[in-house]
Amino acid sequence: GQPITIDDYDAWHGRLPAFPADTLRAGAGVPLTSGSETVGVLGLAYNGGSTRTFGEAEVELLNRFAALASIALDNARLFAMSQEARALAEAANVSKSQFLASVSHELRTPLTSILGFTRIVKKRLEERIVPLVSAADAKTERTLQQVESNLSIILMEGQRLTALINDLLDLEKIEAGKVEWHMEPLQIADVVDQAANGTAALFEEKKLSLVRAVPRDLGVCGDRDRLVQVLVNLFSNAVKFTAEGAITVRAWQEPGQVVVSVADPGIGISEADQQQLFEKFIQVGNTLTGKPKGTGLGLAISREIVTHHGGRIWVESEPGVGSTFSFALPTRKEPENDGKSA
Ligand SMILES: Nc1ncnc2c1ncn2[C@@H]1O[C@H](COP(=O)(O)OP(=O)(O)O)[C@@H](O)[C@H]1O
Ligand SMILES: [Mg+2]
CATH class of the missing domain: 1.10.287 (Helix Hairpins)
Structure with a gap:
């Protein structure tokens, strides 16, 4: 692990098999490291006619090269490792x-x-x-x-x-990016109507009403069926966790984005549970008292869809008071019609 200089190679006890006596006269070597291991030796050798020895200046130079080479080795190793992991x-x-x-x-x-x-x-x-x-x-x-x-x-x-x-x-x-997205200019009001029609039976079954506060002229660029899917999930969740009252869907324009929210006066969600709702297979609340009624995947799918549109989805809620799920979609977004997700 230490630099060495050899003034008379033939007399040196550590002669290398590859270089028997009479092939070299003098040499110098410094350790080559990768990580914390010594992986080799970087050396200079002289086999000319006259006597020549190596001194501190050469060792210093070798050390500098060795340091650079070590960095390069480390990088190469890390790169190979990351390629392999990938x-x-x-x-x-x-x-x-x-x-x-x-x-x-x-x-x-x-x-x-x-x-x-x-x-x-x-x-x-x-x-x-x-x-x-x-x-x-x-x-x-x-x-x-x-x-x-x-x-x-x-x-x-x-x-x-x-x-x-x-x-x-x-x-x-x-x-896996295997979904074909059909991005097109859409009116949010149409998407809301389609989702409301699709879930009308659920509202009826529980005698809940849907209040719509959605202006007609809010445009976004998106995949109609997928955005309907998000709203259908939010509506059916709102119905599922609400005993009575009205569920309200609102939409409005903000700088650069359109926000849609679905508010219910239902059981609400605790602060701690709100953090994990959008993860896969999460169904929060008291799992002991009630049988799970869903799959716990609806919000995870909704988040994937909204994220693909360059937007975000979030929840505000208070236990016993109700929940509001909202998502924001950027207003100006280039259509992504390559059929692949990012
Ligand atoms: N409006 C809501 N009010 C109260 N809890 C909700 C509401 N929406 C979602 N949740 C909670 O989030 C969980 C996950 O919802 P989701 O991903 O749509 O799955 P699922 O509807 O299949 O249970 C639900 O099981 C429920 O515990
Ligand atoms: Mg659901």
Whole structure:
């Protein structure tokens, strides 16, 4: 690990096999390091006719070269390592995508038949068997009701599983940049209307109303179906977590961006939970009291979509008072029609 100078190579005890006696006269060497290891020697050798020795000046020069060479070596090593890591990550990503795609397919096939047969069994039970049981036989009637409600749970959970698989594939497609984005000039009001129509049944079911405060002339550039998907998710969340009252959708222009917000007077979300809502598979609140009703992927997908538009999405909420989910989209954005996400 120390620099050496050799004045008489033939007399030196450390002669290298590659250079036997009589090939060199004098030499000097300094260690070459990479990281904290010595990986080699940088040397000068002289084999001319006259006697020549190396002194401090040459060692100093060698040291400087060695320092530069060490940096270059480190860089090369780091670069090779990062290339390798990157290649590994890319390969892992590809196999993750393929794995997900085939697992989803394998899951969906039996799921379709489970759901199909459950529907048939439920229908037969209701149409053929229930009428046969007389109201007098209270015990059998109660059992039948239980069976019917069990079948309903199978159906609901089966549908939830189907939604989960679909959402998972969707998210994976967006993340892998495999989604084709159809960016076009859009009116926010149209997007809101389309999402409201798509979720009208949900509002009706829970007797909730939707108040719209969306001016007609707010334009953005975006993918219509994907932005509708974001709003459908925000609407259905608002409905899901609200018992009564009205849900309000607003939109307005700000410098350089259009903001859309969906406010509900529902259960609200604690400060701590707000931080993780947009992560995958997060369903917050008390998981002990209620069965999870969704997939926990809706907001993660929404965030991917909004981010792809160059915008952002956030939440403001107070437990027991309500929640407001908002997203902002830049007004002037060059269309990205290359079909790849960043
Ligand atoms: N409007 C809301 N009010 C209260 N909690 C909400 C609201 N929207 C979302 N959340 C919480 O965020 C979680 C994640 O939402 P999301 O990603 O859409 O998944 P999912 O709707 O499938 O549960 C929900 O499970 C819920 O706990
Ligand atoms: Mg949701």
